[in-house]
Amino acid sequence: METAHNGKTPLRESGKPTLLTRRQFLASGVAMAVTIPFLPIMSATAAPEPRTAKLRLTAGIRTLAVNGKPAQVFGLIGPNGKPGITLSPGERFHVDLVNRAGTSTIIHWHGQLPPWTQDGFPWPQTPPIPAGDTHSYDYAPIGGTFWMHSHQGMQEQSLMTAPLIVHSAEDMRNDRQEVVLMLHDFSFQTPDELLAGLNKANRGQSPMPKSGMGNDMNMGSGSMGAMNMESGMAMDLNDIDYDAFLANDRTLADPEVIRTEPGGRVQLRLINAASATQFWIDLGALTGTVVAVDGHPVRPVRGTRLPLAIAQRLDVLIDLPGKGVYPIVAQVEGKRARTGIVLAASGAPVSRLAAEAGENAPPVDLSLEGRLEAVAPLAPRAPDVTHRVILAGAMAPYAWSLNGEYWPNVTPLMIATGQRVAIEMLNHTMMPHPMHLHGHAFQVVAINGAPLAGAVRDTVLVPPMGSVTIAFDADNPGRWAFHCHNLYHMMTGMMTEVRYPGII
């Protein structure tokens, strides 16, 4: 059970009586914190810090209650004792990352555009932070809804993730109640066990590539076939059978209840921090307006059911109609399972929510992507260089590739400062792949070959047998990871490097 954490820290087993359940913890009179934070550190950081000061972010271990059982997970606790960091307009990302996780770690500031040596990726030049050490960061952040997660091994699956919210001057002028909703997939098994299970489940099956003509190759108990409407072929979703899905670290059986003002306006900052799960966000009786994706403003789009691929974010404005109770639910694609939070007027009684929806949710798709339009698009310009990337994979052994190469044995995609770069991604598999480029915000410029002046963002879903083209200006020299954000796809090879010349 402890190997995922390298065994260096004595991790307590689930179910040990020494740990408090969340309810016991709440009953003990300690505030509304869901987690038991790293107490020795908290006493040193609880005092409010001046906003010009260097902020402290602590990578550590905490205990959650999931399905009534304690679970030891990682965490990233910010200067106010809560997960993550929120920055004021104009404030730099000036942070000391203190590693109290008991094992080496490195944290990536997902979607931010820092110099490459501060990106939080374990390049040879920027190795992970050893246990007990502190590493400092200092860069000018971009505003919006971002997040942070470990890029070391599979720590992300063990919840080494947190929100990173950068307020704009406009945010401060607007009269909105901000609600951050971060989603996770959770298992009582370690990530190593989950990955081993994927390899085992598929051993002995036909070694055919996971591409081509409609082979419905299921991948163990967690997998689920669905029809891709465009191709009429079976597609695969959900490699892993998770024990729970979390919204702000809690299940729908025991959700976070956020008290709202009747008739007030809420800005939902949705973050899909799951390792291998995509969701449909269901606003129920409410209608929302999508105003930003991956932190970048888009022209307003109204909706009540919104797809959210792995690692993506959505900013949704909601005008609450009155004194009601409004669950905000996230349903797993291809499943009935769901999680969520509840917006409720003060005093309004909150009744129990069903943990499962009536029907399996359809696959997350590009129905929203195709309607999005960036508020600040790229200037019109033909690409100087176009890289074509084939997304492929095989079931036995379980492995995924880009242009037939498996990380770390890859040929970098070379680009040069000043170029307009296009990357055309062709998915030759029956699984969706949420593709993420580090260090650059790109614009979605084509879906399935049809040109589009789409959103500017940092992660885009490439559907089974589909294609997506992105474009960006090469303005951040360095070494940059470009990968599928399904953790198990990345870990088995689906990652490459976008590289500028002359980096030593």
Ligand SMILES: [Cu+2]
């Ligand atoms: Cu993938």
